[in-house]
Amino acid sequence: MFIVSFCFPFHYQLSFWGSRSGQDIQEGVNYASAAAGIRDETGQQLGVRISFTTQVNNYKNTISRIVNIPGDEDSATDYLSKSIYSVGVGSNDYLNNYFMPLHYSSSRQFTPEQYAQTYAFGARKLALIGVGQIGFRPNALAQNSPNGKTCVRRINSANQIFNNKVKGLVNEFNNYYSDAKFIYIDAYGIFWDLINNPSLLVLGWQMLGDVVLEETMDK
Template identity: 65%
Template structure:
């Protein structure tokens, strides 16, 4: 009798210990959930810059209010009232904090990725030079090479670094400024006289391809190529070129689409010739078309004017320091004359991560890329 009771007590104790171990393990796993990829690297311009221009001699800076008015950290250098598309994507990928800017990334932080984007930067070296210092696409790739050397040092050898980097996602969103702050500024840049829109797109793609090869040679294997949005529908373009201030500028958008079509083709080329890598294309142009064509379906009411900053013809492109912005910014597609609001960035970021239409991503979306 007493022996049976002892055995029962021992059994109960063992069951309790096992239960507690399982319960604690479950809580721990939920508390420290791992992101879907170990790291996320970002290359681009002001649409995704999160502070790399803050301390350089540039007019293209956003580290002051009202920029960041709705961002938890206040003004950080993001050209929006809140989050950018890559902030949204990083959340969806499971990162518990935003990817740090190259200018401030230190130590172990670089193992989860770095944001190299720079406002006013383009594919071409001269793009955006009228705004002062900026880090062009080639310069951003060179900064990434410096990061790779640090990753090798932290992980101990090149093989470990290569394995780590091969699992990361590399997001590239450049090209907008090559039109906005180059080709369609004929008084400042000669490119529109040197190249037809078709030729110019070819030149950009050629230089873009060179940098993709550099990234591949330094460990990148999962690429997200983001198309140029509808620059011809930005408040700045409407203020300069639209007779009614609402009709998008076809000649600008047509040039953008030439570039996008070639960029989408580049995905096929690289996927065919790089069997150990994966390339996808994100149709930001088409997503913005949806927002402009049917704004109310996404909660937007104003699509042709920013919350602050209107356009060159009005003398104001970006938000002025401490300017009071509109109160209904969730109903505005654009924050200033060029850049979307957080509300718009959330829509584009979510559809980039998980496509809502077949055309959103090709051949598949970021959520699928993360699993490969």
């Protein structure tokens, strides 16, 4: 998932990159593609998808278009610095790559630690989303669970290695880029909280509904 909101208030439904034209891109763009991952080959067994590398290149193309709207690079840079970037990657690289040895060789080439080892133009506010507990996902259960119901702990253990490295990167980025703000969203922990306390999900939707209602009334 790679989403950019270029304006405020945040738009809850952002159009796909290919459908944006002219000044519409100022409302924000969704570059995400189902099944895609950090690695270019990830998800290829499912068919056509837009790799993360291509998503970043699409973002670069958007930047060149944004520069033309205000007419100069300084104004465009200031505009981009106020935007919010949401990047969530990694889960497909495990479910649709590393843990599919019949389709990919990555699990034979790398240990989970090595695999977890395995970018920004104008971005100043970025939310990096960790990988959730994908050992509970239906395709993980179908392919790796002995009874189709039990959580696949080795998958969760592997993506926790990835999450810990992302956390470390967030800290490094915040220390290195003093004019930017990076935050880590603990999708793994959020999912665990919901399993143990489902009422949190209801509360979350209620809070989201209140925000949407408030914005609607303000317009």
